[in-house]
Each structure stands twice: as structure tokens, then as C-alpha cells.
Amino acid sequence: MGAAETDDDSVFEQYRDRVDRPLGRLFREYGTPELHWLAVGMFANVLARAASLLPPVVLGVAIDAVFLDRTDYSLLFLPTRFVPATETDQFWFSVALIVGAFLATAVLTWIYGVAANNFAHRVMHTVRVDSFEKLQSLDMWFFDGKQTGEVMSVLDNDATNLERFLDNALQNSVRLGVMVLGIAVVLFAQNPQLAALTLVAVPLMVGFTWWFMRTVEPRYTSQRESVGDLNTRLENALSGMQLIKTSGTESYESDRVRDASFAYFRDTMAVLRLNYLYRPGMELFAGLAFATTFLVGGLWLTTGTAPGPLTGTLSAGEFVTFLFLTQRFTAPLAEVSNIVDSYENAKASSERVFGLQDVPRRITDADEAVELSDPDGRVVYDRVRFGYADGDPAAPGDDDNSALSATGGSQTRAADLDPVIDDVSFTAESGETVAFVGPTGAGKSTLLKLLLRLYDVDAGGISVDGHDIREIETASLRSAIGYVSQDAFLFDGTVAANVRYGRFDADREAVVAACEAAEADEFVRNLPEGYDTRIGERGVKLSGGQRQRLSIARTVLRDPAILILDEATSDVDTETELLIQRSLDRLAADRTTFVIAHRLSTIRDADTILVVEDGEIVERGEHDELLARDGLYAKLWGVQAGEIESLPETFLNRARERRAETVADDD
Ligand code: ADP
Numbered sequence: 101m102g103a104a105e106t107d108d109d110s111v112f113e114q115y116r117d118r119v120d121r122p123l124g125r126l127f128r129e130y131g132t133p134e135l136h137w138l139a140v141g142m143f144a145n146v147l148a149r150a151a152s153l154l155p156p157v158v159l160g161v162a163i164d165a166v167f168l169d170r171t172d173y174s175l176l177f178l179p180t181r182f183v184p185a186t187e188t189d190q191f192w193f194s195v196a197l198i199v200g201a202f203l204a205t206a207v208l209t210w211i212y213g214v215a216a217n218n219f220a221h222r223v224m225h226t227v228r229v230d231s232f233e234k235l236q237s238l239d240m241w242f243f244d245g246k247q248t249g250e251v252m253s254v255l256d257n258d259a260t261n262l263e264r265f266l267d268n269a270l271q272n273s274v275r276l277g278v279m280v281l282g283i284a285v286v287l288f289a290q291n292p293q294l295a296a297l298t299l300v301a302v303p304l305m306v307g308f309t310w311w312f313m314r315t316v317e318p319r320y321t322s323q324r325e326s327v328g329d330l331n332t333r334l335e336n337a338l339s340g341m342q343l344i345k346t347s348g349t350e351s352y353e354s355d356r357v358r359d360a361s362f363a364y365f366r367d368t369m370a371v372l373r374l375n376y377l378y379r380p381g382m383e384l385f386a387g388l389a390f391a392t393t394f395l396v397g398g399l400w401l402t403t404g405t406a407p408g409p410l411t412g413t414l415s416a417g418e419f420v421t422f423l424f425l426t427q428r429f430t431a432p433l434a435e436v437s438n439i440v441d442s443y444e445n446a447k448a449s450s451e452r453v454f455g456l457q458d459v460p461r462r463i464t465d466a467d468e469a470v471e472l473s474d475p476d477g478r479v480v481y482d483r484v485r486f487g488y489a490d491g492d493p494a495a496p497g498d499d500d501n502s503a504l505s506a507t508g509g510s511q512t513r514a515a516d517l518d519p520v521i522d523d524v525s526f527t528a529e530s531g532e533t534v535a536f537v538g539p540t541g542a543g544k545s546t547l548l549k550l551l552l553r554l555y556d557v558d559a560g561g562i563s564v565d566g567h568d569i570r571e572i573e574t575a576s577l578r579s580a581i582g583y584v585s586q587d588a589f590l591f592d593g594t595v596a597a598n599v600r601y602g603r604f605d606a607d608r609e610a611v612v613a614a615c616e617a618a619e620a621d622e623f624v625r626n627l628p629e630g631y632d633t634r635i636g637e638r639g640v641k642l643s644g645g646q647r648q649r650l651s652i653a654r655t656v657l658r659d660p661a662i663l664i665l666d667e668a669t670s671d672v673d674t675e676t677e678l679l680i681q682r683s684l685d686r687l688a689a690d691r692t693t694f695v696i697a698h699r700l701s702t703i704r705d706a707d708t709i710l711v712v713e714d715g716e717i718v719e720r721g722e723h724d725e726l727l728a729r730d731g732l733y734a735k736l737w738g739v740q741a742g743e744i745e746s747l748p749e750t751f752l753n754r755a756r757e758r759r760a761e762t763v764a765d766d767d
Pocket of ligand 1: 538540544546
């Protein structure tokens with residue numbers, strides 16, 4: 101719970117608060133197609149409970165009619181023509197009824213269990229898949245926040261909460277209703293006066309439950325908080341183990357963990373003390389009802405007259421039925437607190453589920469979006485401006501909360517205050533290589549994320565083959581672009597499956613050819629099972645250089661017209677670097693390629709080099725031109741440390757001054 105409840109979950113909350121009657125919506129949207137399961141489950145449940153009430157009633161009747169021979173054999177709703185005539189037959193009839201009732205209870209309970217679970221789990225299966233699909237379609241800004249934990253808990257905890265409610269709580273409340281009502285009907289039918297006396301316990305037990313829930317709730321809240329604190333403490337300490345050891349603060353950390361753990365212990369005991377009061381309390385009420393019934397019924401039977409203000413008669417059989425049934429309403433009533441708890445949880449969980457489902461998509465295809473088929477890859481940035489909005493760029497509560505239109509875009513976005521990209525224009529002709537150089541945080545990656553349309557520009561526009569990317573089908577735009585980054589992500593699965601990812605129809609020859617082009621074939625063949633070796637969590641671990649070559653192979657196989665190479669500082673050895681560079685050069689040869697370069701040596705031959713600083717292009721040209729110009733690029737080249745981040749601050753300042761001069765010159 102820790103992460104889910106402590107994070108600033110503003111985006112979720114905004115949509116969550118607008119969810120109207122979430123459980124009703126859950127039934128409407130997801131329950132309807134599965135209602136037959138619910139109906140069968142409820143019906144079997146009602147019958148099972150009713151059948152379970154039968155044996156004590158039969159016993160009572162048998163005592164009166166068969167053993168004591170006081171009355172005729174008459175069962176509540178059973179027409180007399182079904183009842184056998186002789187006492188022996190009536191005895192066997194009773195035995196058959198009792199066995200039949202137990203059998204029916206067993207079979208019906210099984211049916212209700214299967215049906216109710218089918219309902220709950222089918223509903224939740226659909227909810228889970230739907231929520232995941234919705235989640236995948238959400239824009240990047242949604243994932244930029246710290247919401248992974250919370251999103252995960254929607255698909256995990258919240259789904260479990262709802263499952264529990266739909267299955268247990270719903271059926272337990274049916275059981276509760278049937279038992280209390282059924283017992284009341286039977287008792288009142290037999291002896292209304294004694295029934296009234298016995299059933300006084302029910303409202304008392306409900307009142308007790310209400311008191312219990314009100315008292316325990318705040319204790320549960322503190323318990324949840326303290327377990328969250330404890331987990332945070334432990335996680336923190338474990339991930340900071342190196343710091344703890346190097347600063348010698350073990351005993352300080354132990355103290356902190358001890359305090360957090362003790363707080364959790366204390367809060368848990370506060371809950372448990374009360375919890376252990378509840379069951380016995382409920383049993384005490386039931387016991388008092390039992391004792392009262394026994395006292396009053398016993399006096400009634402032994403004296404033969406109704407005690408006190410009571411009137412009428414009571415038979416021994418009725419007395420036995422009363423005593424048996426009095427004990428039967430404790431268990432279902434004790435479920436009340438669980439049912440209410442589960443209901444509250446389910447309400448909150450379905451709010452979260454629908455809150456997630458209601459987050460709108462901003463980046464959608466325009467109505468008449470064109471498909472980018474067989475693109476040439478000419479890319480033009482025209483006075484592009486962009487800033488990361490803080491969270492939902494058009495959250496509810498804003499003046500304009502309609503989705504940003506696919507073209508245009510709001511003019512009052514974060515970019516106006518603090519643009520990450522400011523007035524960037526350049527053109528990459530088909531097949532050209534454009535390299536971006538500049539300090540960390542300058543905006544190089546952001547520029548290329550805009551091309552992938554992970555975010556929409558705030559002003560200006562980006563076009564591919566003459567189409568503004570907001571007028572291109574997003575799927576076809578993205579499939580025209582290959583993205584190779586240093587921290588290549590590989591899924592758990594075989595090498596071949598990972599290379600094939602995104603082009604699932606590729607055959608083995610194509611996969612091998614792609615790996616050869618990516619200089620990966622050799623190391624793959626040396627893996628225990630070659631192309632069928634499992635990598636990732638349960639398989640072989642690969643080095644950074646190997647992962648990157650697989651990711652290059654994946655891109656080779658996809659054969660995109662446009663390529664983005666995010667060449668982050670790598671710590672691969674020189675030989676591997678050469679291999680990677682060779683395969684990248686091969687990959688880039690006939691495509692429009694954008695390189696985010698850290699090693700300037702790799703981009704010497706680029707058609708255009710753009711030097712980016714603070715979201716603006718401060719120098720542009722070919723390598724030789726830029727060197728001749730003796731500006732920031734020339735200095736960077738001179739340092740040749742490769743890693744611009746390591747430049748001394750004074751140097752960067754001088755570069756900025758020079759930039760100011762250049763801008764002035766241009767004017
Ligand atoms: P570079 O690739 O040149 O290192 P980036 O494009 O990654 O730079 O980052 C440019 C600026 O945008 C930085 O100030 C960075 O902190 C900020 N930034 C990057 N990604 C996000 C994001 N998802 N949300 C908010 N700000 C971001």
C-alpha cells in the first residue's frame with residue numbers, strides 16, 4: 101500500500117473523483133454479460149441455505165409426531181398427502197428428508213460456488229484486460245509521474261478487492277439475508293411469541309456489529325499507515341545499504357526500524373484486541389438468546405403453561421427446533437462486518453479502476469489522418485516549441501478540459517512559462533544523418549520524442565514527407581521510425597522472439613540476417629541454446645553491449661525509413677564499441693538518421709550537426725564548418741573527452757557567452 105497511498109496521485113484523483121456510483125457502473129458495464137452466472141449463483145445459494153434449515157425442522161416434527169406421538173406429522177409447507185401413514189414410515193420419511201436436505205445443501209453449495217466464482221472472475225478478467233488496454237493507450241505524460249506503483253496496484257490489489265466483493269461479499273450477504281429471514285419465518289410459524297423473544301438477539305447483534313465497525317475503522321487506518329511507514333523504512337534502508345555501511349549508521353537505522361516496527365506492533369494489537377472481542381461478543385449474544393429460549397421454553401414445557409405474559413402451547417419438538425435454529429444465525433451475522441468492509445473496499449477500488457479508465461487520451465489520430473506508407477523520410481521541424489506539462493496537460497478543473505485538438509494545441513501550456521524546446525527549426529532530407537550534440541538536459545531526447553509523437557508540440561510543427569505528424573496515423577508514423585537506445589529493453593523470452601518483437605511474422609532466416617547485420621549473430625550462436633536461449637528474468641543475463649546489438653537487430657528487421665539512435669554514454673569495451681558502431685553505420689546508411697551523440701568521433705560524417713543548448717539550436721553545420729567556426733562545438737571537439745557533462749562549468753559559461761554573441765551577430 102505504501103507507494104500507492106503516499107505518492108502524489110493527482111492525475112488519478114482528478115478522474116477518480118468524477119466517477120459516479122462506481123459499483124453500479126461495474127455491474128452495468130461489466131456485470132451485464134455475465135448476469136446469468138450471478139443469477140444461477142444467487143438462486144443456488146438461496147436454495148442451499150433454505151435446505152440447510154430443513155433438518156432441525158424435520159427433527160422437531162419427528163419428535164412430536166413419531167417419538168412422543170403427540171401431534172400429526174405436518175411439515176411447514178408439505179401437503180399432507182405426501183406424508184406416510186404409519187409411524188415407522190414417518191420415521192424413515194424423516195431420515196430420508198434429513199439426508200436429502202444435507203445432500204441438496206452440498207450439491208447446491210457447490211453449484212453456487214462455481215457460478216458465483218465464474219461471475220466474479222469473468223467480470224474481473226474483462227476489467228483487467230480492458231484496464232490494461234486503456235493504460236497502454238495513455239499518453240506519455242501519464243507515465244512521466246511516479247504512478248507506476250499506483251497503476252500496478254489498480255491492476256493487482258483493486259482487481260483482487262473487486263473479485264472478493266463480487267464473489268464472497270455478495271454471496272455472504274445473500275446467505276445472511278436468507279438465514280436470518282428463513283429462521284425468523286420458521287420460528288414465527290411455529291411459535292410467534294417465543295420467536296419474538298429469541299429474535300431480540302438479532303437487532304442487538306447488528307447494533308454490536310455497528311459499534312465494532314465504527315471503533316475498529318480508525319485503528320485499521322493507523323495500522324495501514326504504520327505498515328506503510330515500516331515498509332518505506334525497510335525499503336529505504338535496503339536500497340541505501342551502501343550508504344549505511346560507509347557512514348557507519350547501522351545502529352541509527354536499527355533504531356529507526358525498531359521504532360517503526362514497534363508502532364506497527366502496537367497498532368496491530370489495537371486492532372486484534374478489538375477483533376478478538378467481536379466473535380466472542382457475537383457468540384455471547386447468540387448464547388444469551390439460546391439461554392433465554394432454553395429458560396422460557398423449558399419452563400413452558402415442564403410446567404405445561406406459558407410463563408409470564410406468554411400464552412398458548414409449546415411442544416417438545418418445537419422447543420428442539422428453536423434451540424437448534426437459535427445457534428444458526430451467529431455465523432452469517434458475524435459476516436456483517438466483513439461484508440461492509442468488503443463493500444467499502446470494492447467501492448474505492450472500482451473508483452480507482454474507472455478513474456484510470458476515464459483518463460482521456462490526448463494524442464489521438466485526426467479524423468482524416470493519412471497513413472504513412474513506404475515513406476521517404478524527409479523530416480522538417482518548423483519553429484517547434486514544447487514544454488513538459490506538470491501532469492495532465494488538460495486536467496479536469498482547467499478552463500478548457502476538452503482534449504487538445506490533434507492540430508493546434510493549447511497556447512497556454514507549460515512551454516510558455518519554461519519551454520524545454522524553443523523555436524527549433526531544421527530539415528533532414530531523406531537518407532541524411534543529423535546529429536545532436538549538447539550538454540545533458542539540453543533537450544536532445546525531447547526533440548526526438550516529439551518526432552515519435554510521444555508528446556505534441558505546443559507551437560510550430562513537425563512534418564514527415566510533407567505531412568504534419570498530427571495528421572498522420574500515429575501507428576504508421578511510429579512504425580516508420582526505428583528507435584535504438586543504449587538501455588535496450590528486452591522482454592523475458594527467447595533471443596529470436598526479442599529480435600522479432602514488432603515484426604512477428606519474420607522467419608528464422610530474416611532474424612539471423614538481422615543479427616548478422618547487427619554483429620550479434622556470433623555471440624548469439626555461442627549462447628547455450630543459440631537463438632532459442634531465454635533471456636531476461638529467467639534466462640541468461642546479457643551485457644549492455646549485447647543487449648544493444650539485439651536491439652539494433654530488432655530495428656534492422658523492422659526496416660524503418662527513419663532511425664533514431666540514442667547513443668548514451670556507454671561503458672562497453674573498445675572492441676564492442678567498434679562492432680556496434682559498424683552495425684549502426686550499416687543501419688543508418690540508407691535511412692534518415694538522427695543521432696544523439698556523446699562521442700563526437702562517431703558523428704564526424706553526419707550531414708548536419710546541431711548543437712543544442714537550453715532547448716535551442718546554437719550552432720549548426722558539418723563537422724569541418726563547425727570546427728572552423730571555433731564555437732561551442734569546436735571546444736567540445738577540442739576537449740574530446742566525449743562526455744560533455746564532464747565539462748567544467750566555466751567552460752560552459754564561456755560557451756554561453758559566445759552563444760549570446762553569435763545570436764547578436766546573426767541579428
Ligand atoms: P537531453 O536529452 O539533452 O539530455 P532531455 O530532452 O532529456 O535532454 O531533457 C530536457 C529537459 O527536459 C531537462 O531539463 C529534463 O529535466 C526535462 N525533462 C525530460 N523529460 C521530462 C519529463 N518526462 N517530464 C518533465 N521534464 C522532463
